[in-house]
Amino acid sequence: DIQMTQSPSLLSASVGDRVTITCRASQSISSWLAWYQQKPGKAPKLLIYKASTLDSGVPSKFSGSGSGTEFTLTISSLQPDDFATYYCQQYNSYPRTFGRGTKVEIK
Amino acid sequence: EVQLVESGGGLVQTGGSLRLSCAVSGFTFTNYGMTWVRQAPGKGPEWVANIKEDGSEKNYVDSVKGRFTISRDNAKNSLYLQMNSLRADDTAVYYCARDLTGASDFWGQGSLVAVSS
Numbered sequence: 001d002i003q004m005t006q007s008p009s010l011l012s013a014s015v016g017d018r019v020t021i022t023c024r025a026s027q028s029i030s031s032w033l034a035w036y037q038q039k040p041g042k043a044p045k046l047l048i049y050k051a052s053t054l055d056s057g058v059p060s061k062f063s064g065s066g067s068g069t070e071f072t073l074t075i076s077s078l079q080p081d082d083f084a085t086y087y088c089q090q091y092n093s094y095p096r097t098f099g100r101g102t103k104v105e106i107k
Numbered sequence: 108e109v110q111l112v113e114s115g116g117g118l119v120q121t122g123g124s125l126r127l128s129c130a131v132s133g134f135t136f137t138n139y140g141m142t143w144v145r146q147a148p149g150k151g152p153e154w155v156a157n158i159k160e161d162g163s164e165k166n167y168v169d170s171v172k173g174r175f176t177i178s179r180d181n182a183k184n185s186l187y188l189q190m191n192s193l194r195a196d197d198t199a200v201y202y203c204a205r206d207l208t209g210a211s212d213f214w215g216q217g218s219l220v221a222v223s224s
Contacts, residue, residue, distance in 0.1 A: 034209075049210035087152060098152045
């Protein structure tokens with residue numbers, strides 16, 4: 001199985017900060033990577049697929065990059081609604097696997 | 108409006124069975140593969156299984172192979188997950204989700220499955 005390693009696991013930041021989350025795959029997954037945002041008690045929400053394509057309706061302050069084994073999710077200016085947990089997921093091969101998540105909290 | 112609504116969760120004893128259903132609306136069901144993802148309390152999501160648009164291909168995570176069966180009824184716009192020989196580590200919120208070239212773009216609200224001894 002492909003292991004997905006996210007860092008950091010916890011990120012403390014302020015409103016207006018630019019933040020970057022990293023996701024590393026244990027083997028190449030080309031660009032078959034998605035990023036999700038999850039808030040407590042809610043289902044994950046797709047933000048980005050194919051490493052850098054924004055899902056419909058997702059604001060452009062979110063951006064994704066990378067290919068192969070290293071990927072990043074950047075939020076350009078944190079707003080109160082962005083404090084949540086973020087997960088990466090590879091869909092290059094089965095089983096699809098998720099990272100353990102990065103919780104973005106208010107500093 | 109795309110909607111996915113899970114049902115069928117509940118409390119079951121170890122070794123028991125449950126069948127989850129996911130009723131979908133707002134899109135052409137036969138055009139999309141579908142996925143089940145679960146999330147144990149306090150943990151990240153875990154992909155469980157998926158099924159192609161016509162049901163011709165199914166994939167499972169190893170931990171549920173031989174115990175869980177994913178299926179769909181395209182005439183009823185419904186997705187199912189039959190879960191047998193349930194174990195304590197199957198306790199989770201189970202989500203159905205629509206496949207977007209492999210990612211999951213729409214999710215249901217989730218159905219809680221609790222397995223107790």
